[in-house]
Amino acid sequence: MNKELLEIHSNVKDWLKFAEAKNAMLVVFNSASIYGVAKLPFLNKAEEPNFIDNYFSFIIILLIISTVTCLISFVPRLKFILLSISNSKEKNNIFFFEHLGKSTPKKILESLKGKGVKEEFSEVDEDIAVQIHSLANVATRKYSLFTIAVWITVSAYINPIVAAIFAAYTYKK
Numbered sequence: 001m002n003k004e005l006l007e008i009h010s011n012v013k014d015w016l017k018f019a020e021a022k023n024a025m026l027v028v029f030n031s032a033s034i035y036g037v038a039k040l041p042f043l044n045k046a047e048e049p050n051f052i053d054n055y056f057s058f059i060i061i062l063l064i065i066s067t068v069t070c071l072i073s074f075v076p077r078l079k080f081i082l083l084s085i086s087n088s089k090e091k092n093n094i095f096f097f098e099h100l101g102k103s104t105p106k107k108i109l110e111s112l113k114g115k116g117v118k119e120e121f122s123e124v125d126e127d128i129a130v131q132i133h134s135l136a137n138v139a140t141r142k143y144s145l146f147t148i149a150v151w152i153t154v155s156a157y158i159n160p161i162v163a164a165i166f167a168a169y170t171y172k173k
Contacts, residue, residue: 002112002117002119002121002122002125002128004112004117005109005112005121005125005128005129005132006128008094008095008100008108008132009128009131009132009135011095011097012097012100012132012135012136012139013135015097015139016097016135016138016139016142019073019139019142019143019146020073020074020142022146023070023073023074023142023145023146023149024070026066026067026070026146026149026150026153027067027070027071029153030063030064030066030067030070030149030153031067033063033153033156034060034063034064034067037056037059037060037063038060040056043056055160055163058159059156059159059160062152062153062155062156062159063152063153063156065152066149066150066152066153066156067149069145069148069149069152070145070146070149072145073141073142073145073146073149092111094108094111094112094115097135097136097139097140098136098139098140098143099136100132100133100136101133101136101137101139101140103133104133105126105129105130105132105133106129108129108132108133109121109125109126109129
């Protein structure tokens with residue numbers, strides 16, 4: 001088996017583990033935030049829903065959407081969404097999972113030869129290249145979903161800050 005190919009496979013697996021850990025962290029963070037917002041003492045005290053109740057309901061909805069986005073990333077096969085996290089003008093890097101995912105198993109092996117690997121590849125090496133390609137695609141999708149979820153969470157947290165600034169400006173006069 002080719003040493004470089006095994007190293008790339010290990011590297012892609014590590015990126016995948018890191019992506020899953022980040023998504024799990026955001027699920028926990030969002031869940032705690034949803035619980036915290038739902039338990040705010042001044043919510044749901046009025047007879048009729050008011051602006052504050054509606055506003056924090058909107059925040060909870062954003063956090064739920066972010067959480068669901070993270071949970072979707074745990075589905076083993078994600079063929080319905082493919083977003084890019086890198087600049088397409090970057091030079092292809094044999095160790096970067098997104099570049100590996102955009103390649104093919106055959107091109108991965110050709111890239112190694114182009115970078116100086118002299119030995120011939122066995123059938124096992126070809127299978128490892130297929131696995132590298134598959135893992136790279138899964139990691140890319142997980143990072144893409146994580147990026148979407150983070151921006152939704154950020155919008156949920158920035159929203160109250162913007163509203164507070166607006167309220168302070170409006171009601172100071």
